[in-house]
Amino acid sequence: MPQATSHPAWAELQVHRDSVGKSFVLKEAFASDPERFSKFTRTFKLPDAVSSCPGDTEILFDYSKNFLTEETLDLLVKLAEQAGVEKKRDAMFAGEKINFTEQRAVYHAALRNVGGWEMKVDGVDVMNTKGGVNEVLEHMRVFSEQVRSGEWKGYTGKKLTTIINIGIGGSDLGPVMVTEALKHYGAKDMTLHFVSNIDGTHIAEALANSDPETTLFLIASKTFTTAETTTNANTAKKWFLEKTDNKGDIAKHFVALSTNEAEVTKFGIDAANMFGFESWVGGRYSVWSAIGLSVALYVGYDNFRKFLAGAHEMDKHFRETPLRENIPVLGGLLSVWYSDFFNAQTHLVAPFDQYLHRFPAYLQQLSMESNGKTITSDGTPAKYTTGPILFGEPCTNAQHSFFQLLHQGTKLIPTDFILAAKSHNPVSNNLHQKMLASNYLAQSEALMVGKTADQVRAEGGVSDDLVPHKVFLGNRPTTSILVGGHIGPAELGALIVYYEHLTFTEGAVWDINSFDQWGVELGKVLAKKILKEIDEEGNGSGHDASTGGLLGAFKKYSNL
Numbered sequence: 039m040p041q042a043t044s045h046p047a048w049a050e051l052q053v054h055r056d057s058v059g060k061s062f063v064l065k066e067a068f069a070s071d072p073e074r075f076s077k078f079t080r081t082f083k084l085p086d087a088v089s090s091c092p093g094d095t096e097i098l099f100d101y102s103k104n105f106l107t108e109e110t111l112d113l114l115v116k117l118a119e120q121a122g123v124e125k126k127r128d129a130m131f132a133g134e135k136i137n138f139t140e141q142r143a144v145y146h147a148a149l150r151n152v153g154g155w156e157m158k159v160d161g162v163d164v165m166n167t168k169g170g171v172n173e174v175l176e177h178m179r180v181f182s183e184q185v186r187s188g189e190w191k192g193y194t195g196k197k198l199t200t201i202i203n204i205g206i207g208g209s210d211l212g213p214v215m216v217t218e219a220l221k222h223y224g225a226k227d228m229t230l231h232f233v234s235n236i237d238g239t240h241i242a243e244a245l246a247n248s249d250p251e252t253t254l255f256l257i258a259s260k261t262f263t264t265a266e267t268t269t270n271a272n273t274a275k276k277w278f279l280e281k282t283d284n285k286g287d288i289a290k291h292f293v294a295l296s297t298n299e300a301e302v303t304k305f306g307i308d309a310a311n312m313f314g315f316e317s318w319v320g321g322r323y324s325v326w327s328a329i330g331l332s333v334a335l336y337v338g339y340d341n342f343r344k345f346l347a348g349a350h351e352m353d354k355h356f357r358e359t360p361l362r363e364n365i366p367v368l369g370g371l372l373s374v375w376y377s378d379f380f381n382a383q384t385h386l387v388a389p390f391d392q393y394l395h396r397f398p399a400y401l402q403q404l405s406m407e408s409n410g411k412t413i414t415s416d417g418t419p420a421k422y423t424t425g426p427i428l429f430g431e432p433c434t435n436a437q438h439s440f441f442q443l444l445h446q447g448t449k450l451i452p453t454d455f456i457l458a459a460k461s462h463n464p465v466s467n468n469l470h471q472k473m474l475a476s477n478y479l480a481q482s483e484a485l486m487v488g489k490t491a492d493q494v495r496a497e498g499g500v501s502d503d504l505v506p507h508k509v510f511l512g513n514r515p516t517t518s519i520l521v522g523g524h525i526g527p528a529e530l531g532a533l534i535v536y537y538e539h540l541t542f543t544e545g546a547v548w549d550i551n552s553f554d555q556w557g558v559e560l561g562k563v564l565a566k567k568i569l570k571e572i573d574e575e576g577n578g579s580g581h582d583a584s585t586g587g588l589l590g591a592f593k594k595y596s597n598l
């Protein structure tokens with residue numbers, strides 16, 4: 039597939055940018071077109087059967103506060119067609135090996151295929167084969183219900199009420215984000231810890247107040263070779279055996295979530311206590327798999343199933359909807375539009391929802407480990423910018439942190455705001471929810487309309503030299519996502535998959551492989567070499583003066 043710049047639509051978009059795009063003023067666009075909101079808003083519907091608020095099952099995606107005209111949309115859709123987005127999408131759902139550098143299918147949609155689609159890789163039905171998706175889901179259901187009911191007990195016969203998930207990257211970020219986002223549905227007698235960092239503090243803090251008799255360890259690692267995870271797991275195992283005077287039964291307190299049975303067995307976990315998945319599940323796409331066991335344990339399998347069902351509904355939408363109405367495709371095309379035609383370097387996701395406080399962190403791996411790539415499918419460097427820097431914090435906190443830059447800085451920062459119309463916590467007669475919603479609406483309006491010098495002066499009491507400091511240029515684009523009811527399991531599943539397929543669309547247009555992650559290897563290899571040198575004399579070998587000097591200083595200061 040040729041580079042994105044070779045498509046005729048790319049050149050047409052450049053002309054469009056240099057004419058319409060250059061002088062586009064959002065507030066004028068609204069003034070001249072009363073239908074603008076309805077033209078550029080799309081609505082996604084969840085079935086009542088899985089929605090958290092049957093009847094309020096819509097998620098509204100308002101793209102109208104973006105640099106978009108009908109012509110822009112036509113040209114972006116044309117670019118998607120010429121870049122073969124639909125062909126690549128269909129190849130993914132067909133189980134083709136679109137992860138071409140690792141020769142793997144990209145099949146995480148199978149993990150949430152609650153709709154009975156036939157899904158095969160290399161001619162094998164991945165849903166119903168031995169050890170396949172449905173068998174693992176059933177194992178997760180049985181196990182999570184046994185633990186939650188107390189039927190599965192610790193070695194002294196007590197119910198397991200502390201869950202310690204040991205994993206990193208996709209084996210941590212998804213479980214953390216989802217269990218936080220669904221805390222409202224979580225078991226009140228369950229304590230969760232997520233240990234990921236090799237920093238000893240992480241495992242030490244998790245173990246400090248844990249009781250080995252009532253603790254269940256989930257060792258979450260697709261490869262089961264990740265240094266942080268295997269080290270933390272061994273430290274946990276050592277702690278458990280020491281604390282129980284070697285009477286603790288590993289089989290009752292340790293399970294593994296992995297593709298690597300050999301390494302799991304070597305660690306000392308019985309295969310019967312392993313929840314498996316396949317290599318066609320990428321780490322950042324794995325929360326739907328056995329990696330999501332902590333979610334099923336915490337919120338219960340029925341809610342985990344609704345989580346999968348909401349995700350599946352967005353898969354259906356992505357798979358079946360024409361490009362111009364396709365919500366994740368529109369999100370991805372807007373990202374390309376801002377990245378490659380407005381030189382935007384970042385993408386802000388700011389949920390107006392405290393339960394979603396880890397959502398931006400989750401999306402950072404999803405987006406930047408997928409599209410932080412330079413090389414295109416034919417092995418040549420892209421002639422254009424690719425993956426944006428995704429960042430974010432929940433609002434309204436972010437307003438008191440970096441919104442100064444958003445409103446009066448020199449950078450264009452395409453922004454997504456997310457709000458659930460209904461709060462899980464309607465305290466003070468819903469006053470908090472009304473204030474949250476008013477900020478959600480005000481921020482996107484303020485970013486668009488700004489405030490002119492005349493408006494500043496008209497407010498009075500502002501000295502002439504202060505006026506320019508109080509001007510807001512405005513015309514800063516935002517997408518507003520409004521969930522009709524609560525953000526429950528299904529709504530969360532749909533929102534995650536919106537961003538998965540937005541990311542897919544970006545990568546398909548940029549002609550990069552969004553599904554490998556070679557970029558994480560070099561640092562790991564160098565760290566292994568330096569780890570050995572810390573225990574040897576001197577400042578290591580073959581390092582630059584800075585690294586060698588720092589190594590020497592570390593040894594001196596730490597006395598290690």
Ligand SMILES: O=P(O)(O)OC[C@H]1O[C@@](O)(CO)[C@@H](O)[C@@H]1O
Binds near residue numbers: 261322555
């Ligand atoms: O699940 P595992 O195999 O331990 O990998 C953990 C994480 O490490 C990576 O950086 C790959 O090495 C992420 O892609 C992945 O989610």
